[in-house]
Amino acid sequence: MRAASGTYVTRMWPMEKVEEEASIQRPDHPHQRGLWFAHAKVNGLDFWNIAPLDQKPYNQPDRGKIVLKKLGEVKSGKDKGTIAATFNWTNVKGDVLLTEQRLTTFYADANLRTIDFDITLTAVEKVTFGDEKDGVFGIRLRPILQEDKGTGHITNADGGLGEKAVWGKPSNWCDYSGQIHDEKVGIAILDHPANPGHPVRWHVRAYGLFAANPFGNATFTGDKSQAKETELEPGKSLRHRYRLIIHPGDAQTADIAGLWQKYASGK
Numbered sequence: 001m002r003a004a005s006g007t008y009v010t011r012m013w014p015m016e017k018v019e020e021e022a023s024i025q026r027p028d029h030p031h032q033r034g035l036w037f038a039h040a041k042v043n044g045l046d047f048w049n050i051a052p053l054d055q056k057p058y059n060q061p062d063r064g065k066i067v068l069k070k071l072g073e074v075k076s077g078k079d080k081g082t083i084a085a086t087f088n089w090t091n092v093k094g095d096v097l098l099t100e101q102r103l104t105t106f107y108a109d110a111n112l113r114t115i116d117f118d119i120t121l122t123a124v125e126k127v128t129f130g131d132e133k134d135g136v137f138g139i140r141l142r143p144i145l146q147e148d149k150g151t152g153h154i155t156n157a158d159g160g161l162g163e164k165a166v167w168g169k170p171s172n173w174c175d176y177s178g179q180i181h182d183e184k185v186g187i188a189i190l191d192h193p194a195n196p197g198h199p200v201r202w203h204v205r206a207y208g209l210f211a212a213n214p215f216g217n218a219t220f221t222g223d224k225s226q227a228k229e230t231e232l233e234p235g236k237s238l239r240h241r242y243r244l245i246i247h248p249g250d251a252q253t254a255d256i257a258g259l260w261q262k263y264a265s266g267k
Helices: 256-264
Strands: 035-039 065-075 080-090 096-107 113-123 127-129 135-140 153-156 173-180 183-191 201-204 209-213 230-232 237-248
Touching: 135 183, 135 237, 173 201, 173 209, 173 256, 183 209, 183 256, 230 237, 237 256
Parallel strands: none
Antiparallel strands: 035 135, 065 080, 080 096, 096 113, 113 237, 127 230, 135 209, 153 173, 173 183, 183 237, 201 209
16 A cells, blocks of 8 residues: 555565565564455354465364456546456355455555455355454554554544544544654554444554455454354345545544545535
């Protein structure tokens, strides 16, 4: 993922080796790469903690796979372009639990990189999404933008600052901003007001993980009495929409609050 300036904001490892990440002897979480949509407890299967490696622990029976089934229509235009795709969520043997219809819209802007994700999950069999912290719509930032060892700062729509104040809290949006050399840059994720569980809770960490998770409740509050599973009968669907904005400056100077209002009103 890159800003309008061309500066990349998500980490390169393990796809590429770059100087900034070369000194990290034991990189963590090899499954956190780029941007993804997954969950760690779907009918007991883990679709989050996976990597494209045919070795333990990623090839175990308790792991799921998300497989591209079909590339749909691709459109381009002056103001925006879209890509449609269909995915199957399967177990290790290939049995399908869910189908995912995803429409990704890319908008033209001189200063922003704005991408909309419109994702519909449809159950093939009865599906239960467990109360689990590892989910759902996430990205992994490059090291220089981390809050713990880099220049990054985490904030949400309610004024929370830093991981301790933002992690697990419900909010309309969350922003992770910092400085890459001489450039101030940030990434915001906006939660659509019609999403399940809105306002979403945020699984955002000082080490660079940044995710919106509507399926975590007890896991974020620490109160087991609030545990809540989401069940989906065969043929029924859940629709999730998120807007990702890579912007110059921080959440305040980029007016992420105003951009969320536009998103919420359908603009």
